Amino acid sequence: MLLMLAATLTACGPSQPSESVDTLVANPDRIKEIQRQCKEDRSKVGDELCLRAAEAANRRFFGDRPEKKSK
Template identity: 50%
Template sequence: MKVSIPLVLVAVLAGCGRSESPPQTNIPTVEELAADPKRLKELRQQCKTDRPKLGDVLCNRVAEATRKRFYGDGQTPYTPPKEFPKF
């Protein structure tokens, strides 16, 4: 009885080894997507129609690349016009 409990415990712990991590697919980076507007447009459309198939990681990167292309690097200072518009 005293020997069987440690053996069972060792067997259970041996079966609880590290699980294999899922294979990483080749998901493009935000910079790669921002540099390729044609691919970005296609992926944005696919994310709108079939987000569960593409996955949240890719669609979040697509959204971030779109934001980056729209706003730029964020370092451009605001320069108001010299003349105010006349309505």
């Protein structure tokens, strides 16, 4: 029972602070750092943060252009 409690508490450790896409857009050096980490070990960084960094890089490159709608 004690071992199960210890395992449960270990799993509830502090999580990394979440960075929004908007925050990353304002910090291109952080985007590059996250992208590097994602290439090295995506499972350690997490899919969500990797996707946010990719979206931030796209926004920096393409700007805030409205999407074209197909006819």
